Amino acid sequence: MLLKPVISEKSMRLAQSGQFTFGVSKETTKTQVRELVEKAFNVNVLKVRMLTNAAKSHRTGKRGFSVTLAAKHKTVVTLKPGQMIEYFAVPEEKKAKKVKKEKKQ
Secondary structure, X not given: OEEEEOOOXXXXXXXXXXXXXXXEOOOOOHHHHHHHHHHHHOOOEEEEEEEEEOOEEEEEOOOOEEEEEOOEEXXXXXXXXXOOOHHHOOOOOOOOXXXXXXXXX
């Protein structure tokens, strides 16, 4: 099951080359990801890579209790050249016109 798109600097850089990153549940398979992305966004998937980031623990609270955060699972989907998922589109920035100030003499 696709949970959400991952929006970070790296994922946005990958999106420009046709690779899109999504957070997924632990039980999701590559075949399920391929079918879900093709159905949801009407695109053709060439390749699916799955990653698991290790669980992390940190100390919190007044007494410094140790808390463990669950492992995160994500997948990187490569599309056919020329196809794009609009959610990852980066709007073009408007070029600001520089106004030169004249020096007073």
